[in-house]
Amino acid sequence: MTIADLESLLEATEQHAALAEKSGKLPDNLVQHLHQAELFRALIPKQFGGLELAFDDYLDIVKRLAQSDASTAWCVNQSAVIALTTLWLQPDMISQIWSDPRTSIANGPPYNCSIERKTSDYTLDGYWGFSSGCQHATWMTGPAQLPDKSWRSAFFRPDQVQFIDNWKVAGLRATGSFQFKVNNLVIPKIQVADFRKKPSVTNTMTLVPISLLFAVTFAAVALGLAKGALSDVIKIAQGKKPKWASLRLSEDPDVQRFLGKAIARWRAADAYLASTSIIVFNEIKHDLRVSSDQRAQLRMAGTHIIQECAEVVDTAYKVSGSSGIYQDETLQRRFQDMHVITQHVQGRESYFGLLGRYAISGDYETGPMS
Numbered sequence: 001m002t003i004a005d006l007e008s009l010l011e012a013t014e015q016h017a018a019l020a021e022k023s024g025k026l027p028d029n030l031v032q033h034l035h036q037a038e039l040f041r042a043l044i045p046k047q048f049g050g051l052e053l054a055f056d057d058y059l060d061i062v063k064r065l066a067q068s069d070a071s072t073a074w075c076v077n078q079s080a081v082i083a084l085t086t087l088w089l090q091p092d093m094i095s096q097i098w099s100d101p102r103t104s105i106a107n108g109p110p111y112n113c114s115i116e117r118k119t120s121d122y123t124l125d126g127y128w129g130f131s132s133g134c135q136h137a138t139w140m141t142g143p144a145q146l147p148d149k150s151w152r153s154a155f156f157r158p159d160q161v162q163f164i165d166n167w168k169v170a171g172l173r174a175t176g177s178f179q180f181k182v183n184n185l186v187i188p189k190i191q192v193a194d195f196r197k198k199p200s201v202t203n204t205m206t207l208v209p210i211s212l213l214f215a216v217t218f219a220a221v222a223l224g225l226a227k228g229a230l231s232d233v234i235k236i237a238q239g240k241k242p243k244w245a246s247l248r249l250s251e252d253p254d255v256q257r258f259l260g261k262a263i264a265r266w267r268a269a270d271a272y273l274a275s276t277s278i279i280v281f282n283e284i285k286h287d288l289r290v291s292s293d294q295r296a297q298l299r300m301a302g303t304h305i306i307q308e309c310a311e312v313v314d315t316a317y318k319v320s321g322s323s324g325i326y327q328d329e330t331l332q333r334r335f336q337d338m339h340v341i342t343q344h345v346q347g348r349e350s351y352f353g354l355l356g357r358y359a360i361s362g363d364y365e366t367g368p369m370s
Contacts (some may be wrong), residue, residue, distance in 0.1 A: 016070040020174035035101060045087075075175050078133055085195075095231075106137035110142060113144035130179075154187045222347075233259070300355050310347075
């Protein structure tokens with residue numbers, strides 16, 4: 001992707017943000033731009049038709065997209081990261097999935113899902129939630145348990161599922177994160193991934209647990225969103241004189257102090273993500289393994305950065321006064337989006353407890369999110 005291509009995409013993202021918010025999904029024209037930029041396949045190896053971007057370059061693009069619109073960045077990132085799970089399929093199936101230039105994948109956390117082996121096929125039942133980007137996806141995937149309690153992840157088409165529009169929310173509305181369900185869906189064996197086995201491609205992206213990739217990439221979304229909020233409030237401050245106030249907002253020493261501290265806070269969080277991702281991913285690339293310490297570093301960076309960005313956005317919102325409360329104000333959308341991100345599983349403050357125990361005991365508690 002050239003700089004000109006990225007600038008054109010960012011412009012299109014910003015132009016479509018209001019329509020996306022209103023309609024509850026990314027507009028078709030914007031989705032086409034994203035496909036042309038190949039962002040849904042940004043982390044897929046070139047041998048299967050992906051961009052195979054360096055991870056730090058990918059994070060930078062996610063941040064810049066989120067500065068234009070968080071919902072767009074969220075959908076791109078959700079699809080690009082979960083797309084890596086296709087690399088546990090057989091090479092022929094991976095090639096088939098990515099042969100379509102309009103491929104994008106949506107998924108969701110499992111709710112009461114089961115999968116059962118039937119000779120050469122599988123039968124899938126259950127429902128999944130929070131399927132961001134499902135309205136423009138060409139493939140769905142959902143983890144489910146076999147009777148022996150081991151997990152598999154099946155890949156199937158959107159026209160094979162029932163979508164449930166329960167995404168009635170204040171923030172990240174354009175992600176259209178519906179629930180979906182299937183009943184006795186027959187899945188060919190070639191479309192079922194077993195993560196206990198080695199992937200068809202072993203690289204840094206398939207070595208790092210998907211949950212931790214989401215931790216640092218959603219932190220990038222939060223950083224872009226927060227930077228956009230700072231830009232919004234600076235623009236408001238430059239043109240606003242609050243009623244019954246003697247100074248313009250830009251001249252108020254308290255406003256200047258609040259913004260100065262928020263900018264420093266944002267820069268510290270941004271530097272934290274950059275240094276952590278570069279150091280940790282270079283170590284993993286060299287060692288071809290992920291240590292407990294590296295897991296802890298990725299989890300801490302993701303959690304801390306999301307929490308810090310929420311503080312930055314809150315400061316911007318407070319400084320804006322009544323200007324920030326209107327639905328047609330970009331800052332209002334960013335405020336709502338940020339406070340959906342903090343409610344997401346990746347933003348939970350409880351991870352600090354896990355990280356504190358690790359610092360004290362040296363024993364890292366692995367699990368679905370760690």
